[in-house]
Amino acid sequence: xxxxxxxxxxxxxxxxxxxxxxxxxxxxxxxxxxxxxxxxxxxxxxxxxxxxxxxxxxxxxxxxxxxxxxxxxxxxxxxxxxxxxxxxxxxxxxxxxxxxxxxxxxxxxxxxxxxxxxxxxxxxxxxxxxxxxxxxxxxxxxxxxxxxxxxxxxxxxxxxxxxxxxxxxxxxxxxxxxxxxxxxxxxxxxxxxxxxxxxxxxxxxxxxxxxxxxxxxxxxxxxxxxxxxxxxxxxxxxxxxxxxxxxxxxxxxxxxxxxxxxxxxxxxxxxxxxxxxxxxxxxxxxxxxxxxxxxxxxxxxxxxxxxxxxxxxxxxxxxxxxxxxxxxxxxxxxxx
Amino acid sequence: xxxxxxxxxxxxxxxxxxxxxxxxxxxxxxxxxxxxxxxxxxxxxxxxxxxxxxxxxxxxxxxxxxxxxxxxxxxxxxxxxxxxxxxxxxxxxxxxxxxxxxxxxxxxxxxxxxxxxxxxxxxxxxxxxxxxxxxxxxxxxxxxxxxxxxxxxxxxxxxxxxxxxxxxxxxxxxxxxxxxxxxxxxxxxxxxxxxxxxxxxxxxxxxxxxxxxxxxxxxxxxxxxxxxxxxxxxxxxxxxxxxxxxxxxxxxxxxxxxxxxxxxxxxxxxxxxxxxxxxxxxxxxxxxxxxxxxxxx
Ligand code: SF4
Ligand code: SF4
Ligand code: SF4
Ligand code: SF4
Ligand code: SF4
Numbered sequence: 001x002x003x004x005x006x007x008x009x010x011x012x013x014x015x016x017x018x019x020x021x022x023x024x025x026x027x028x029x030x031x032x033x034x035x036x037x038x039x040x041x042x043x044x045x046x047x048x049x050x051x052x053x054x055x056x057x058x059x060x061x062x063x064x065x066x067x068x069x070x071x072x073x074x075x076x077x078x079x080x081x082x083x084x085x086x087x088x089x090x091x092x093x094x095x096x097x098x099x100x101x102x103x104x105x106x107x108x109x110x111x112x113x114x115x116x117x118x119x120x121x122x123x124x125x126x127x128x129x130x131x132x133x134x135x136x137x138x139x140x141x142x143x144x145x146x147x148x149x150x151x152x153x154x155x156x157x158x159x160x161x162x163x164x165x166x167x168x169x170x171x172x173x174x175x176x177x178x179x180x181x182x183x184x185x186x187x188x189x190x191x192x193x194x195x196x197x198x199x200x201x202x203x204x205x206x207x208x209x210x211x212x213x214x215x216x217x218x219x220x221x222x223x224x225x226x227x228x229x230x231x232x233x234x235x236x237x238x239x240x241x242x243x244x245x246x247x248x249x250x251x252x253x254x255x256x257x258x259x260x261x262x263x264x265x266x267x268x269x270x271x272x273x274x275x276x277x278x279x280x281x282x283x284x285x286x287x288x289x290x291x292x293x294x295x296x297x298x299x300x301x302x303x304x305x306x307x308x309x310x311x312x313x314x315x316x317x318x319x320x321x322x323x324x325x326x327x328x329x330x331x332x333x334x335x336x
Numbered sequence: 337x338x339x340x341x342x343x344x345x346x347x348x349x350x351x352x353x354x355x356x357x358x359x360x361x362x363x364x365x366x367x368x369x370x371x372x373x374x375x376x377x378x379x380x381x382x383x384x385x386x387x388x389x390x391x392x393x394x395x396x397x398x399x400x401x402x403x404x405x406x407x408x409x410x411x412x413x414x415x416x417x418x419x420x421x422x423x424x425x426x427x428x429x430x431x432x433x434x435x436x437x438x439x440x441x442x443x444x445x446x447x448x449x450x451x452x453x454x455x456x457x458x459x460x461x462x463x464x465x466x467x468x469x470x471x472x473x474x475x476x477x478x479x480x481x482x483x484x485x486x487x488x489x490x491x492x493x494x495x496x497x498x499x500x501x502x503x504x505x506x507x508x509x510x511x512x513x514x515x516x517x518x519x520x521x522x523x524x525x526x527x528x529x530x531x532x533x534x535x536x537x538x539x540x541x542x543x544x545x546x547x548x549x550x551x552x553x554x555x556x557x558x559x560x561x562x563x564x565x566x567x568x569x570x571x572x573x574x575x576x577x578x579x580x581x582x583x584x585x586x587x588x589x590x591x592x593x594x595x596x597x598x599x600x601x602x603x604x605x606x607x608x609x610x611x612x613x614x615x616x617x618x619x620x621x622x623x624x625x626x627x628x629x630x631x632x633x
Contacts, residue, residue, distance in 0.1 A: 031522070032522060032587065032589075033588055036587075054587075055586075065556055138367060232371040232396075234395060234528075234531040235531050236530075237528070238528045238584070241524050250553070252549065252552075263554050265555070266555075271527070288403065320586045322391070322580070322583065323391060323532075324363055324370040324450070328364065329363070329364050332364070
């Protein structure tokens with residue numbers, strides 16, 4: 001049977017087709033000397049030799065800052081008008097299999113006790129085209145969290161690179177199939193040999209079951225181990241902001257005394273003000289306690305509440321951390 | 337050097353002179369260095385020293401790290417450039433000279449980012465500060481590890497940062513504005529620049545004051561500009577060009593250009609360079625009746 005192929009010379013045609021039909025095409029591209037997801041209009045902008053983009057594409061479904069309402073304050077009180085979200089069709093090309101999985105994690109939280117339409121409508125308009133990994137670096141650990149470059153969950157379309165730089169196309173969801181139909185002229189038929197995928201070695205000393213069993217027993221809370229391993233954390237939000245599953249936000253009002261916007265901005269459990277009470281008391285007084293929360297969120301709260309994963313093993317938090325705090329070292333410790 | 341460093345750390349911990357040694361250790365793969373806090377003399381062998389020791393560990397001496405302060409008197413492994421920040425902290429009364437034991441490392445330079453390391457320290461992977469460094473022999477220390485360095489910095493400072501500043505200075509107002517708006521537009525308000533900086537030690541940063549909200553926390557152009565400019569202003573005459581903020585920035589904003597430019601401005605206006613003398617107060621916090629400018633009189 002012939003395969004469906006996306007030829008490298010047809011990538012430009014696909015981008016043009018998406019743009020012509022009113023969609024935006026997001027792909028890994030160079031920005032300030034690093035590979036990040038950003039809108040592209042030409043195939044030449046797309047970088048194909050990369051491990052994972054520096055940022056996560058979550059900003060397409062959960063923007064860094066967005067207006068959720070407008071307010072005016074008059075004589076008779078506050079007038080608040082909610083905004084509607086009418087997202088543009090958005091294609092993310094070149095996602096990796098690990099981060100494709102993270103969408104279900106975000107959906108789980110944004111539809112948990114309240115349906116957040118700012119998220120769901122955007123996700124509905126998002127088509128994820130994954131390119132399976134043919135290389136990895138020393139911090140990729142998808143296989144340690146039971147995923148791999150072969151994982152297709154979360155991808156609408158799953159691509160494998162061929163030796164000649166083309167892609168073998170597999171539609172995974174109906175959304176993916178509809179996308180291919182809509183832009184049929186960019187795809188062709190043929191047969192090609194896929195490049196071998198690179199499957200990172202599982203970190204043998206890590207055992208997810210043991211981690212979650214140990215975290216469940218809250219006696220670890222004041223364990224010295226947190227301080228020992230994570231006291232070096234300086235409490236920036238870098239890891240949480242690049243993480244494809246981190247999802248915390250803050251609501252803030254901006255404007256004058258009479259009118260303004262209510263905005264939803266990314267927030268991070270690593271910030272000291274995150275849990276600071278008005279009284280001045282902070283239940284997470286020390287930075288390592290804040291880091292403990294990040295770990296608990298990913299390996300205890302998530303598995304307890306949702307079927308989806310808290311961490312997909314993309315390694316972004318390790319790459320970006322100014323003090324090189326490696327989450328797998330903590331996973332190792334809690335696997336003992 | 338590593339052996340001498342470990343021996344010294346062991347000694348200090350065993351004698352009880354210090355309770356914790358803040359230094360560098362390996363990550364799990366032994367490919368990158370990461371800060372370590374040694375409280376047990378038996379663990380002193382975890383300390384390492386090599387050109388990957390980029391972090392300015394002086395941040396851990398600040399009051400942001402109450403848990404580290406609670407451990408007791410620290411010794412810190414510090415390069416000359418890191419010691420500059422310690423000097424500023426002392427001049428700003430964050431602690432006294434005797435409150436910290438400085439293990440000064442003579443230094444032949446570090447990499448700009450650990451990711452650039454391919455087993456050899458070549459000039460092109462070193463930051464601008466190293467090419468112009470006049471503190472390769474630690475200028476303030478209780479104990480110095482390493483052979484004396486004979487490096488003399490060039491007469492006129494050289495390197496990428498200086499070249500770029502010249503290029504920006506040559507632009508007109510609109511060009512400068514466009515340059516910085518474009519750079520700051522990438523800011524994601526993660527505050528890594530602030531957190532990694534030992535001179536950003538305020539417990540409540542102005543950006544966290546929200547009654548009223550002085551600086552908009554949104555990462556839109558207005559919010560980004562006010563954040564980055566305010567932070568720069570708060571570092572004038574204090575920043576030592578250690579480069580940590582630029583290194584930490586996940587979106588590669590060239591903060592070193594701001595840092596070095598401020599240093600040049602302060603040098604021209606006050607003939608002052610921060611970080612060299614722990615007994616001289618920085619110009620922004622002193623009042624002098626014989627100030628050569630008379631606007632304040
Ligand atoms: S915690 Fe780290 S490795 Fe896990 S998904 Fe987030 S960024 Fe990726
Ligand atoms: S773990 Fe690293 S990136 Fe995350 S908050 Fe701490 S210092 Fe920042
Ligand atoms: S600036 Fe000087 S002391 Fe600092 S790392 Fe470079 S050479 Fe070493
Ligand atoms: S270079 Fe950056 S981190 Fe270093 S002192 Fe200056 S502002 Fe702080
Ligand atoms: S580290 Fe960079 S992205 Fe983060 S707040 Fe500072 S300038 Fe912005």
